[in-house]
Amino acid sequence: MYRNQYGYTFNPYGYDGYFRIQNDQSLVKDVEKAINGEYSAIACYNKLADLAPTQQARQQIYEIRQDEIRHYEAFSNIYKQLTGKQPSPKITEPCPDQYRDGIEAAFLDEQKTTDFYYEIERKAQDLSIKETFRQAAADEQNHAVWFLYFFSFPKRNDHQVRRQQEYGATGALSAPSLTLADMLIYAIQDEYLAQARYEDIRREFGDIQTFVRIQEAEKRHISALNTLFTRYQIPVPSDDASQYVTTPDSVKAAYAAGVQGEIENISMYEKFLLYDLPEDVRTVFTQLRNASLNHLAAFRRGLARMEES
Structure with missing residues (x-):
């Protein structure tokens, strides 16, 4: 055995x-x-x-x-x-x-x-x-x-990659420790990034309904996080996510980018939920994690359709 x-x-x-x-x-x-x-x-x-x-x-x-x-x-x-x-x-x-x-x-x-x-x-x-x-x-x-x-995706130089590694979910997942302010900043950066990614995909490939629906959901995520920034008197970071977005070369690659983005987003919230959090913060992080699980399933279905066609 x-x-x-x-x-x-x-x-x-x-x-x-x-x-x-x-x-x-x-x-x-x-x-x-x-x-x-x-x-x-x-x-x-x-x-x-x-x-x-x-x-x-x-x-x-x-x-x-x-x-x-x-x-x-x-x-x-x-x-x-x-x-x-x-x-x-x-x-x-x-x-x-x-x-x-x-x-x-x-x-x-x-x-x-x-x-x-x-x-x-x-x-x-x-x-x-x-x-x-x-x-x-x-x-x-x-x-x-x-x-x-x-x-x-096209090649990006190491300087660009290093900057992105400090942003959003990637930054949160590599951080050795996190304060509440850190978590809120990384969270809203990652929601900015998702919003920018899906906007770029829609601009390139048109209004694919999966991306339209999920982009609208990302706006609600940002709104929920903004409420926490206000409540805990933490300055809201500016949205500069577009500099980290690279346009995929096909709809299939766009779905793959969505899958990877949601996996990282889920992992980020899972890490946050390991901390001792105020109850309202825990509730929002849990809701956003669960929403991302639904988004991940939608993108995986889309990717599967592309692979079958």
Whole structure:
């Protein structure tokens, strides 16, 4: 018995010591394929990180690579329990030599891998195996969004990236500690950023209803935060978010940007809610977090439609 990377206990033996999970050759082959895919990704993403044009991209690719290492270790443990043998991983997918080609290939591969892991999750009988692959599929889906983001957006220099890293959700998530004023400033900056992002998308691609509705919601978020600024006598920062917005090159990339923006926004509010907050602030942050969860679901549906078309 062992506890896998996601906290689920995998026990292939019954209490009487007999092998409980049938040695399903189809499952073994799928797990072996998954191991080889992760092994290939680990090597390729190290190469892509070295080629990355900005520190932001480099850091994010390294974080994705760490996810792949976790997947590789979890799948290897499953393989050992199913077969009694150590896996013999091999690189089965080539890694392009050019950064942009590599990012595009990674995006396509992450999409295919997401579907493959969900397929394994559906077929597996053991609950811990199902959950391991379900969690891994969710990770791969997020990886695909990141790679689409890096593929679709023009290069930005490190100075621009550093400035953006201090703004909105990105700044909040990297801050070692936060005061109430810090939280309110980061929160309204991130709502400014969302508003500017969706305005830019509408200007470029027209009034796509998902973006129209969510942009209107962002105005309400800003209004709710302004009430807290007034109540706690904190100066409201000016809205200079437009300088951090880059126009996506397609509607699909616009949906991907929406997904990533909402993920970061949700993470920001989750971090804030760990603090001891006044009740009215906690209520507003919770409401805004929940609204962003709805926005995230809407953008993910839009991205899925784009991928199907």
